[in-house]
Amino acid sequence: MxxxxxxxxxxxxxxxxxxxxxxxxxLPPVKELCETYQVSLATLLxxxxxxxxxxxxxxxxxxxxxxxxxxxxxRKLRITLLLPGEQEPLFVAVITTCHRFCKARGVELKVESxxxxxxxxxxxxxxxxxxxxCCGLLYMPLYPLFDTPEALEMLRRIHQVKPVVQFDRQLGDxxxxxxxxxxxxxxxxxxxxxxxxxxRSIGLIRASxxxxxxxxxxxxxxxxxxxxxxxxxxxxxxxxxxxxxxxLANDVVEIxxxxxxxxxxxxxxxxxxxxxxxxxxxxxxxVPRDFSLICYDLPDTLTNFSQEITxxxxxxxxxxxxxxxxxxxEIARRPEAPRQQLLRxxxxxxESCRELRAV
Numbered sequence: 402m403x404x405x406x407x408x409x410x411x412x413x414x415x416x417x418x419x420x421x422x423x424x425x426x427x428l429p430p431v432k433e434l435c436e437t438y439q440v441s442l443a444t445l446l447x448x449x450x451x452x453x454x455x456x457x458x459x460x461x462x463x464x465x466x467x468x469x470x471x472x473x474x475x476r477k478l479r480i481t482l483l484l485p486g487e488q489e490p491l492f493v494a495v496i497t498t499c500h501r502f503c504k505a506r507g508v509e510l511k512v513e514s515x516x517x518x519x520x521x522x523x524x525x526x527x528x529x530x531x532x533x534x535c536c537g538l539l540y541m542p543l544y545p546l547f548d549t550p551e552a553l554e555m556l557r558r559i560h561q562v563k564p565v566v567q568f569d570r571q572l573g574d575x576x577x578x579x580x581x582x583x584x585x586x587x588x589x590x591x592x593x594x595x596x597x598x599x600x601r602s603i604g605l606i607r608a609s610x611x612x613x614x615x616x617x618x619x620x621x622x623x624x625x626x627x628x629x630x631x632x633x634x635x636x637x638x639x640x641x642x643x644x645x646x647x648x649l650a651n652d653v654v655e656i657x658x659x660x661x662x663x664x665x666x667x668x669x670x671x672x673x674x675x676x677x678x679x680x681x682x683x684x685x686x687x688v689p690r691d692f693s694l695i696c697y698d699l700p701d702t703l704t705n706f707s708q709e710i711t712x713x714x715x716x717x718x719x720x721x722x723x724x725x726x727x728x729x730x731e732i733a734r735r736p737e738a739p740r741q742q743l744l745r746x747x748x749x750x751x752e753s754c755r756e757l758r759a760v
Contacts, residue, residue, distance in 0.1 A: 406447075407440060407444050408440075408444045408445075408447035408448045408451075409448075409451075410561075410562055411438050411440055411444060411445060411447075411448040412447075412448040412451045412452065413533070413562060413563070414438065414562070414563070414735070415434075415448055415449070415452055416452060416455075416457065417478075417536045417537065417563065417564070417732045417733075418732065418733050418734060419452065419457045419458060419468050420477075420478040420536060420732070421478055421729060421732055421733040422468040422733065423468065424468060424469065425467055425468065425469075426467065426468045427465050427466065427467055427468075428458065428465070428466040428467070428468065429734070430465065431445060431446075431449075431466070437734075437735055438735075449466065456469060457469060477507070477508075477509045478507075478508050478509065478536050478729075478732070479508070479509035479510070479511060479534055479535060479536055480503070480508060480509075480510060480511070480535070480536055480537045480538070480539055480725070480728060480729075480732075481510075481511045481512075481513060481529055481532065481535045481537075481538050481539065482495070482496065482499050482510060482511070482512045482513070482539045483513045483514070483515070483525055483526070483529060483538060483539070483540045483541070484514055484515075484540070484541035485514065485515060485516075485517055485522075485541065485543055486514030486515065486516070487516070487517050490699055490701035490702045491569075491699055491701070491702070491717065492514070493701070494699060494701055494717050494718060494721075495541065495569075495717065495721050496512055498717070498718045498721040498722055499512075499539065499721055499725055502721070502722050502725045502726075503725070506729070508729070511535065513525050513528070513529070515543075517543065517546065517645070519543060519547045519549045519551070519552060522542065522543050522549065522552055523549070523551050523552050523555060526552060526555040526556065526559065527555060529559055530555065530558055530559045530562070535563060536563060536564075536732050537563050537564040537565065537566070537728045537729075537731065537732045538559060538563065538564070538565045538566070538728075539566055539568065539721075539724055539725055539728050540556070540565055540566070540567050540568070540572075540577075541567070541568055541569045541570060542556075542567065542570050542571070542572040543570075544570055544571065544572040545570065545610070545617070546610055546644065549572065552572060553572055553573050553576070556572055556573060556576060556577065557573075557576060560576065560577055563732075564577075564578075564728055564731035564732050564735065565577040565578075565728075566578045566579070566580065566724045566725075566727045566728040566731065567579045567580075567724070568580045568581060568720050568721060568723075568724035569581060569582070569717070569720065575739055575741065576739070577739050578724075578727050578728075578731065578736070578739040578740040578741070579739070579740075579741050579742070580720050580723045580724040580727060580740075580742050580743075580744070581720060581742075581743050581744070582715055582716060582720060582743060582744060582745075582746065583618075583743040583744060583745045583746075584617070584618040584619045584622065584697065585618040585619070585621055585622045585625075586622065586745065587622065587697060587713040587745060587746045588618070588619045588620075588621075588622030588623055588626075588667070588669070588697050588713065589622035589623070589625055589626045590622075590626075590713065590748065591622075591667060591695045591696075591697060591712075591713045591748070592622065592623050592626035592627065592667050592695070593626045593629075593630070594695065594711075594748070594754070595665045595667065595693060595695060595754065596626065596630050596632070598665075598693060598754060598755065598756040598757060599756055599757030600663075600664050600665040600693060600757060601632060601664075602632075602635075602638075602661075602663040602664055602665070603627065603632065603663055603664075603665045603666065603667055604635075604638045604639060604640065604656075604662070604663035604665070604666040604667070605620075605623060605634070605638075605639045605640070605666070605667055605668075605669075606639075606640045606642070606666055606667065606668035606669065606673050606674075606677060606696075607620065607639065607640070607641055607642075607668075607669050608641070608642060608643075608644040608669065608670075608672070608673075609641055609642065609643050609644050610644045611641075611669060613636070617669075619669045619697060620669065623667055623669075635661075635663075637656075637661075638656055638659070638661070638662055638663050640653055640656060640666070640673065640677065642672065642673040642676070647672045647673055647676065648676065650673065650676070653676075653677070653680045654680055654683060654684060657680055657681060657684045657686065657692075658684045663692075664691075664692065664693065664757065665692060665693035665694070665695075665754070666692060666693070666694050666695075667695050667696070668694065668695070668696035668697070669696070669697060670696060670697060670698045670702075671696045671698040671702045671703055671706075671710070671712070672702075674694070674696055674703075674706070674710065675706065677694070678694075678706075678707075678708070688708065688753050689752065689753050689754050689755040690755070693711075693753065693754040693755055694710065694711065694753040694754065695710075695711045695712060695713075695753070695754060696710060696712045696713075697712060697713045697715060697746070698712055698713075698714075698715055699714070699715045699717050700712075700714050700715075700749070708751070708752050708753055709751035709752045709753070710751045710752075710753045711749065711750055711751040711752075711753045711754045712748075712749050712751065713746045713747070713748055713749070714746045714747050714748075714749050715746050716744045716745070716746050716747075719744055720744055723742065723744065727740060727742075
């Protein structure tokens with residue numbers, strides 16, 4: 402906390418390390434700990450003295466520092482999971498995965514969510530900063546839905562006193578470790594599959610916060626697949642839905658009824674897919690006879706669709722588990738540099754695509 406002696410911040414971080422160490426496990430040498438935490442020997446020794454009084458370590462001259470379990474203030478390791486609470490299938494998948502991960506490792510999990518509002522996010526981040534029982538933060542930010550410089554500054558303050566691992570979306574450029582999705586290659590592969598099926602005109606279904614001028618990795622995969630195969634992108638046939646109110650979109654009926662309408666569509670996620678399918682029926686057409694359709698999303702969001710969708714499966718559960726594992730490693734010992742990792746999804750063949758060559 403602001404104004405607290407520096408050795409107390411080191412004490413808290415050392416305590417987090419000891420919490421995940423086995424009884425009798427040797428800690429790094431004093432010199433290495435000073436370098437890790439960028440503190441003087443006097444500051445480190447003051448922090449070690451507190452740990453010794455708590456009964457959490459023992460120091461043996463000329464041999465080293467050892468973890469001791471069962472000290473008077475020993476407590477269970479607890480991490481906080483912080484994420485938006487509106488995207489139901491994703492929300493449930495993240496929480497259940499994290500809960501199972503923590504239960505299997507004897508880690509206490511605290512789940513906190515915030516509204517799709519930067520002020521709500523900032524308030525929850527500040528609560529994590531001042532939660533001394535929180536040993537580390539597993540964080541899915543609102544970014545890039547909002548420009549949130551205040552949240553980034555709060556994230557930096559949290560990361561000074563406890564480890565943070567972000568997943569799914571990343572706030573800041575490499576500020577903390579991040580485990581996410583290799584959306585670029587997965588989305589490019591999805592579009593290239595449509596091209597292999599014989600489609601030469603492939604439309605785009607995107608959200609209102611997606612920028613064609615500064616494309617996300619999903620949009621970049623779409624654009625590069627078209628470019629690599631000599632195909633043009635025509636923005637006239639792009640379906641744009643409101644990110645907060647998906648029922649609101651540009652004139653989809655007019656687009657689907659036009660003579661130059663694409664024979665296939667790629668959707669950046671499944672949010673607008675059921676509405677797209679209803680619009681297709683409204684203009685007396687069907688999927689996949691008149692339109693082939695592929696999207697990129699979590700399987701949970703597709704289970705209740707009337708038709709089996711061809712899609713690239715977003716590896717949400719694998720990402721959450723990998724992020725939680727990374728957080729435990731960082732609680733035990735801070736890395737020299739944040740880790741950045743992107744996981745690939747896998748292709749799932751459904752009933753929403755057809756090969757034009759076979760028709």
